[in-house]
Amino acid sequence: MYPRLTLLCLPVVLLALVVSGVLLGSLDLQTALEAGPGILTDLRLSRVLVAVLAGAGLGLAGAMIQGVVRNPLASPDVIGVTTGAGAAATALLLVFPDIAFSWMIPSAISGALLTMALMLWLIRHQGLNPARLVLTGVALSAWLAAITDWLLVSHPFQVNAALVWLTGSLWGRGWDHVAVLLPWFLILVPLTLVMALKLDLLALGDETAEGLGADVRNTRKWALLLSVALAAVSVAVCGAVSFVGLISPHLARLLVGGTHRRLLPATAMIGAVLVLLADILARTLAPPVELPAGVLTSLIGAPYFLFLLTRYRGW
Amino acid sequence: MAYLSIENLTVSYGEKVILKELNLQITEGKITALIGPNGCGKSTLLKTVARILTPKQGKVLLQGEDLHKQDTRRVARQLALLPQAPVTPDGVTIRDLVGYGRAPWGSRWGRLSDDDRQIVQQSLEQVGLEELAELPATDLSGGQRQRAWIAMILAQKTDLVLLDEPTTWLDIAHQIELLKLMRELNQEGKTIVVVLHDLNQACRYCDELVVLKQGALQRQGSPEQVLTQQLVQSVFELDAQIHPDPVAGTPTLVAV
Amino acid sequence: MATQVSLSGIPSVRQRVVLPVCLLVLLAAGVILASIGASTFTLTLSDFWQAISGQASTLAAQLVSTIRLPRVMVAAVAGAALAMAGALMQGITRNPLASPALFGINAGAACLLVMAQSGFLPILTSLPLIVVTAIGAALSGALVLMLGGGLAGRIHPVRVVLAGVAVTALLVALTRTLLILDEQSQSVLDWLSGSLTDIGWKQWHQLWPWVLIAAVLSWLLAQKMNLLALGEEMASGLGVSPVRLRLQVSCLVIILAAATVAITGPIAFVGLLVPHLARRFTGADHRILLPVCAVMGATLMVWADYISRLLVFPSETPIGLVTALIGAPCFLWLASQEVKH
Numbered sequence: 001m002y003p004r005l006t007l008l009c010l011p012v013v014l015l016a017l018v019v020s021g022v023l024l025g026s027l028d029l030q031t032a033l034e035a036g037p038g039i040l041t042d043l044r045l046s047r048v049l050v051a052v053l054a055g056a057g058l059g060l061a062g063a064m065i066q067g068v069v070r071n072p073l074a075s076p077d078v079i080g081v082t083t084g085a086g087a088a089a090t091a092l093l094l095v096f097p098d099i100a101f102s103w104m105i106p107s108a109i110s111g112a113l114l115t116m117a118l119m120l121w122l123i124r125h126q127g128l129n130p131a132r133l134v135l136t137g138v139a140l141s142a143w144l145a146a147i148t149d150w151l152l153v154s155h156p157f158q159v160n161a162a163l164v165w166l167t168g169s170l171w172g173r174g175w176d177h178v179a180v181l182l183p184w185f186l187i188l189v190p191l192t193l194v195m196a197l198k199l200d201l202l203a204l205g206d207e208t209a210e211g212l213g214a215d216v217r218n219t220r221k222w223a224l225l226l227s228v229a230l231a232a233v234s235v236a237v238c239g240a241v242s243f244v245g246l247i248s249p250h251l252a253r254l255l256v257g258g259t260h261r262r263l264l265p266a267t268a269m270i271g272a273v274l275v276l277l278a279d280i281l282a283r284t285l286a287p288p289v290e291l292p293a294g295v296l297t298s299l300i301g302a303p304y305f306l307f308l309l310t311r312y313r314g315w
Numbered sequence: 316m317a318y319l320s321i322e323n324l325t326v327s328y329g330e331k332v333i334l335k336e337l338n339l340q341i342t343e344g345k346i347t348a349l350i351g352p353n354g355c356g357k358s359t360l361l362k363t364v365a366r367i368l369t370p371k372q373g374k375v376l377l378q379g380e381d382l383h384k385q386d387t388r389r390v391a392r393q394l395a396l397l398p399q400a401p402v403t404p405d406g407v408t409i410r411d412l413v414g415y416g417r418a419p420w421g422s423r424w425g426r427l428s429d430d431d432r433q434i435v436q437q438s439l440e441q442v443g444l445e446e447l448a449e450l451p452a453t454d455l456s457g458g459q460r461q462r463a464w465i466a467m468i469l470a471q472k473t474d475l476v477l478l479d480e481p482t483t484w485l486d487i488a489h490q491i492e493l494l495k496l497m498r499e500l501n502q503e504g505k506t507i508v509v510v511l512h513d514l515n516q517a518c519r520y521c522d523e524l525v526v527l528k529q530g531a532l533q534r535q536g537s538p539e540q541v542l543t544q545q546l547v548q549s550v551f552e553l554d555a556q557i558h559p560d561p562v563a564g565t566p567t568l569v570a571v
Numbered sequence: 572m573a574t575q576v577s578l579s580g581i582p583s584v585r586q587r588v589v590l591p592v593c594l595l596v597l598l599a600a601g602v603i604l605a606s607i608g609a610s611t612f613t614l615t616l617s618d619f620w621q622a623i624s625g626q627a628s629t630l631a632a633q634l635v636s637t638i639r640l641p642r643v644m645v646a647a648v649a650g651a652a653l654a655m656a657g658a659l660m661q662g663i664t665r666n667p668l669a670s671p672a673l674f675g676i677n678a679g680a681a682c683l684l685v686m687a688q689s690g691f692l693p694i695l696t697s698l699p700l701i702v703v704t705a706i707g708a709a710l711s712g713a714l715v716l717m718l719g720g721g722l723a724g725r726i727h728p729v730r731v732v733l734a735g736v737a738v739t740a741l742l743v744a745l746t747r748t749l750l751i752l753d754e755q756s757q758s759v760l761d762w763l764s765g766s767l768t769d770i771g772w773k774q775w776h777q778l779w780p781w782v783l784i785a786a787v788l789s790w791l792l793a794q795k796m797n798l799l800a801l802g803e804e805m806a807s808g809l810g811v812s813p814v815r816l817r818l819q820v821s822c823l824v825i826i827l828a829a830a831t832v833a834i835t836g837p838i839a840f841v842g843l844l845v846p847h848l849a850r851r852f853t854g855a856d857h858r859i860l861l862p863v864c865a866v867m868g869a870t871l872m873v874w875a876d877y878i879s880r881l882l883v884f885p886s887e888t889p890i891g892l893v894t895a896l897i898g899a900p901c902f903l904w905l906a907s908q909e910v911k912h
Contacts, residue, residue, distance in 0.1 A: 070402060073733070122903060135729050135906050138736050142839070143899030149892050154883035201418055203407070207398035208464075210367050212471065213391025213419035242740065258406030261426070286752055295751075298744035305737040306718050309730060 003256040010255075010269040014052070017276045021048040024284055043174070050173040050237055051279045051293075052272040053181050055244060057234035059271020060192050062245030063252070063264055064227035067199040068220050069133060072308055075246035076112075076231035079137030082240045083144040084115025085232040090148050094155040102180045108236035112228045115144065170238050170279045170293055177237050184233045189268070192226050196260035199223060203258065241294045243301020244274050250308070274300075317376075318343035318506060319364070319475065324373035326356075326363050333359045334530045336373070341523075346497065346507045348517040351527035352551055357510045358399070360527065361479050364508065365396040377475065391419035394475035395468040399483065403452050409463050410448040413438055416470030431470075438469035442496065458489035465496060476500065478509040482516070494520040518542055518565040526550055542566040590852050594866045601873035602647065606639045608877055614639075642770045645778055646876040646890065647869035649831045650841055652782045654868025655861055656827040657842030658849070659789055662796045662857060663820045667905065668732050670843035671708075671828040675738035677837030679711020680704035680829050682742040682749075689753040701781065705829035712825065714738055765838035765891025767876055774834045781830035785823045786865060792819060793857035800855060838891045840898020841868055847905060 022044045062075040076082050088111020089104050096103075122136050201214040202223075209216050231245060252266035278293040278300075285291060317340035326334040333356045341347050349357040362368045364375050366382055375382045382390055395416075404412075416438070417431040427435070439445040442462040447455070455463060461481065468476055478497070482490040490513075498520060501507055511517040517524060518538035526533040526541060528550045534541045547555045547568060554571040606622070607614035614631050621627050622636035653671060660669035671677050687695035687703045695703050715738050719731030795816050799806045803813045831838070845868045846860070853859045872890070875897070879888040 070404075072405075122907065125907075132729070132906070134733055136903060138732070139899050139903045139906060142895060142902070146892050146895035146899060150882070150888060150896060153886070153888050153892065197418060197422075200404075200407075200411075200415055203402065203404035204412075204415065205398060205400070205402035207362070207365070207367050207396060208401045210387065211365055211391060211394075211396035211398070211477075212415060213388035215387050253406045257408065257411070258404050259411050263406075289752055291748060291751055295744045295747050298740050299748075302737045302741035302744065305740075306734060309733055309737065310718060 003259075003262050006255045007262055007266055010266060010273075014269050014273055014276075017273055017280070018048050018052065021051070021276055021280050024280055046175045046178050047170050047173045047279070048276060049178050050181065051170050051276045053178070053185055054170075054234040054238040054241065055248075055272035055275030056189070056268035057185065057230040057271070058241060058244040058275070059248035059252075059267040059269075060189065060264060061227040061231035061234070062247075062271070063249040063260070063267040064192065064195070064199070064223045064230075065245070066249050067202060067260065068223045068227070070203060071133060072250070073134050073246075073305070074137075075243070075249075076227065077141070077240060077242045077245055078134055078305075079119060080115050080140035080144060081112045081119075081228055081231050082235045082242070082245075083141040083148070084118075085109070085112040085235040086240050087111055087144045087148045087151070088114070089236055090151050094151055101176060104236040105180065105184060105233055109229055109232040112232035112235070113225075115140065116224065116228050170275075170282075173237065181233065181237055184229075188226060188230050188233065192230065193264055195219065195223055195226070196264055199260040199264075238275070239292075239294060241275055241278065242298050243305065244271050244297055247301050247304050248274060250304070317341065318378060319508075320376040320379075321360075321364070322374045322376065324360075324363065324375065325371045326359055326368055327371050332371075332530065334363070334370075337530070337532055339525065339532055339535070341506065341508060343506050344501075344504065345522040346501050346509065346520065347523045347525055348521035349508065349510045349525050349527065350512075350514060350517055351533070355527040356530040357527050358479055359530075361396075361477050361508065361510055365394065365477050366390060367396070367398075388419050391471065391473075393473055394477060395471040395473040396477045397464050397468055397479060397481055399479045401464055403455075403460060405451075405453060407452050408449050409444055409452050409455070409466075410435060410439070412452045412463055413448075413466045413470050416467040416472075419471065434472065435470050438466040441469055441499075442466045457484050458486070458492065461485060461489070461493060462496070465493070469500070474504070475506045475508070478507065480510050480512065482511065482513070490516070514542065514547075515560070515567050518567065519560060519563055538566050542568065590863070591866070594863070594870060598647070598866060598870040598873065601870055601877060602643050605643045605646070605873050605877040605880075606635055608881070637771070641772045641775045642767050643873055643876060645770045645775050645834060646767055646872040648775075648779050648782050649835050649838065650845075650868035650870070650872025650875075651865035652778075652785070652827040652831045652868070653838060653842040654845035654849075654864040654871075655786060655789060656824045656831075657844075658846035658857070658860055658864045659796075659820050659824050659827075660842070661846050663799065663817045664731075665800070666731060667847070668729075668843065668902075670840075670846075671824070672739075672837060672839035673732050673843060674735045675711040675715040675742065676708045676825070676828045677832055677839070678739040678742040678746075679707040679709075679714075680832035681707070681837045682711070682746045683707025684833060685746045685749050685753075689749050691749055700777070700833040701830055704833040705825050708825045708829045708832070709821075711738055711742060712821070765836040765894075766889035767835060767879075768887065768889075770834070778830055778834045781826055785826045785830075786861075789820070789823045790858070790861055792816065792823075793861055796820070796857045797855075836889075836891065838872075838894055840894045840902065841871060843905075844898055844901050845871060 058076065065074045065076060065079065066072060085108035089108040092099060092104060092107040119136060119140060122140070123133060198214050198219040201209040201212050202216065202219055204212070206216050209219075234241075248271040249263065249267045251270050252263050256262040256266045274297065275293065278296040281296055282291040282293045319341035321337055321339040324334055324337040325332065337360070349360060351357050359368065363370055364382070366387065369383060377393060413435045414427055414431070417427055417434065421427060421431050436445065439448050442465050444459065444462055444466060447459065452460070452463060481493055481497070485493060494516060497507060497509065509521065511521070521538070523536065524538055524541040525535045526546065533550055534546060542557055544555065544557055547553050547557075555568050556571060557566050558569055559565070560567045603616070603619055607616065607619050614635060618629060618632040618635050621629065621632035622640055627633040627636040657670040660671070660674065661667060681704075683695065683706055684700065684704050686692050687698070687700070690696055715731065715735045718734040718738070795811045798809050798811045799813055799816055801809075806813050806816075845864050849860055849863045849867050853863050872894075875890050875893045879890045879893045882888045882893065
């Protein structure tokens, strides 16, 4: 394992994908160029950037949650946070169909925070037992998903836009979205990286962490808040692209080890790579039909979750 | 002024009072063993000193300063704790793990300076793990893992070290190895407070015994003063004889 | 960890009489309400009587007899089938969370059905629907149990559920992909959560024989399941082969789930909740439990159907959403109850 080398290679892979994301598409390059620079920069480049940001956000959120609850099965989607963000954003979208996109983010964040609060209340007697946490999360997501679906059904005229968005798709994302997303990321991502050492200490158990001078309760609170916010921001722009938050930290841990100082940046990049890859495949697999990127990440992510499950020994 | 002074300490879990108005002084430079029957509050006392638990009433003073009123990083530079069941994280090498001992001193980002690295290396050498340093911590055996944790505490460079039942889960050879290591640390000037279950080991390897029963101090003093037939009878409700240890001459308990 | 179904709560004689009467009254009220309520037409009780006595003379009565009645009856039978399937699964796995939806069986059946209908696998297209869904149900059920650790009660109950959730996520993603590629994305929502739109007498005739057969057979196995509840060794000692019984019951579960999914699509939570609810009233004797589950499941679904049309009247909510909206909080409660043991 060469953590530093890997950490240097990841940006290269990401860059290569960004370039191919811009070049590949239903129009071949020649035609696209002749049609003017608009297709490449306005349509594809912006969309690729949204994918990178959202993927990085989901990956980081997953790494933080796994660090806080010391649970390899946890991730924002498994514990219901993304569904909560989705439900709140859908509600906003359906009640005010013409609302500016920038409002989606605060609404998604508040939905996610509410879900998290509900979740913490539900497990207040159980501590953070990994399996229970996931079970409760599953039930909570099922309920929130039902609410979201019901919202959609009860507003049949706005369904199409919301449906595309919900399944996790990057269709029609552009510079407007990048502009709204970027400030959030510029605030949240550095805050996340600052937590790296504290998360390392937290991984040693509450008592050891406290013994080494980490404030366990505060660390936990802030890390959860940040992770919920990152997940919500990502969901607000590309919908529930499932399983990215779950698998990116695991892949990153395999590549660069468990020290968060390296793990967090690596997770962000792997998350970006995954979402970008899923989006490129979604656009190019069966043109002109476009698959939701979320479906593709599920197809990869669910088997990986099953693999983790068969290896997990903490019952 | 005592080095570590516990004044009028009351600790409870919810309604249940574990320690009641406890007063205790720990001497600098000695190994003090906390002993007593299960549920007597010895682990609770250790955790309160390590500010994992907050007292309901009373204070813990380290060199005259209240531990529970200080910044937690500052406390971590003065005392180190090895809990009973620390969690070994995935994908972290032993060197990384020991490096975490520098957390209270180093940058908040976790990057180690050259001095830090040197301290980590010394700590690894002291516990004899320098050759395994690049292995994942999860690959270690029980005895090695416990030594890795000790190395982490060494890297923390504190004067006071708290060990909560460090010999649990170890076989007898590794238990003795660990207790000897504890003696070495003490000879380098560290004050050690340790919770032990085995009274004979406590007498053999510690300078002072503190006996607790139902959250109250029963006796404190050297093993010879403390470990008597009457005490074993009254605290553990066990009939026993006390004989000198054939090797070290310290008191040894033999059940009747 | 409580993997065993609670055997406490032996019902008194009075409960035995009162409960079925109450249930039947509720069922009847539900059937009537769902048949004539929540309609843009003004339907009356007399239309309902005309419809069920087979003399639908008015337009309204014809509407009830050709559109509403088959729909309500399919809902009732589907509810009974799912509830019985859940009770059977909980009986043989001794896992209180066992149910067709959580163990991925519904999703497997639905996925293969979509494969068959979209012509993705030509072999499937030529087979009868119920065979296709049964294959899907069996495959995904087996996969979940395997990943969850095996058929017997030794496995960790939560682990199986998580395996079920992941397999479901995978199958739903596959189904979605197929529907989108087949350019049926309009019906995605209806399809994946279970719906009773476009149900007529044809579907009713496809559904009831299977459910009836499976119900009778499972009732014949009820006493053996009671013995299995005493533990495998005890059951073997009393002359019941646990392996054979589990196989037989699994087949029945697959028939029940497959028949239902083929007609209504996957409907969640009925199979999970009804057996728990029923057990509170009847105790764990499967001879009583199974029929009570059937009636309760039917009642729940009929009412859910009524609510599904009332909720956003005049448009219609897929019934699977209604059961999920009611069911998920109950599931949370169940999961937290299980922790306390």
